[in-house]
Each structure stands twice: as C-alpha cells, then as structure tokens.
Amino acid sequence: LLPSSEVYKIITNKGCLVDSKTSRSRFERQNVNDLMLSLQAFRFALGQEVYIHCSIMAWDPNSLDETKKACHYVAEHGWELL
Secondary structure (H helix, E strand, O other): OOOOOOOOOOOEOOOEEHHHHOOOOEEEEOOOOOEEEEOOOOOOOOOOOOOOOOOOOOOOHHHOOOOOOOEEEEOOOEEEEO
16 A cells, blocks of 8 residues: 555445445345345546455354444445345
8 A cells, every 4th residue: 555545445344335325335145145245336536546455255154243244334224234
C-alpha cells in the first residue's frame, strides 16, 4: 500500500458487507453451502487505477459462530445475516 493510497473497505467486521449500505452489493445464497458475492460496479473520482485485494476463507458450515459470518445491509430492515 502506497503512503498516498486510499483504502475503501468492502467487507469488515468479520464478514459484514459494509459496501451494501451505500450500493446494491450483496451476498446471495446459491444453495445450502454456497454464497455468492455480488458487487455493484463503481468508479472512483480520483481517475487512478483501482486494485481489489481479496483474502478468501472458507469454513466447515458445522463450525460457524459469530466470528465467521456473511451479512449485508437491507434498506428499511437493517443487517441481514446469511
């Protein structure tokens, strides 16, 4: 990360899709064991290149707890845990 770089966090708080509060980004359940992340296309006003850095982790569905979650924000409803 360059000193002059800005960071826009898409997912924080151990799995909450904070980008969904200001966009149509969301998690979508594909089936019992699979989730899909849908990000709304975006453009930064800086006019510079944008890099997305991802770290992907997967867990056994039988060992999930509050530290391993996927949630997104639904307008007029609040946070929805998947």
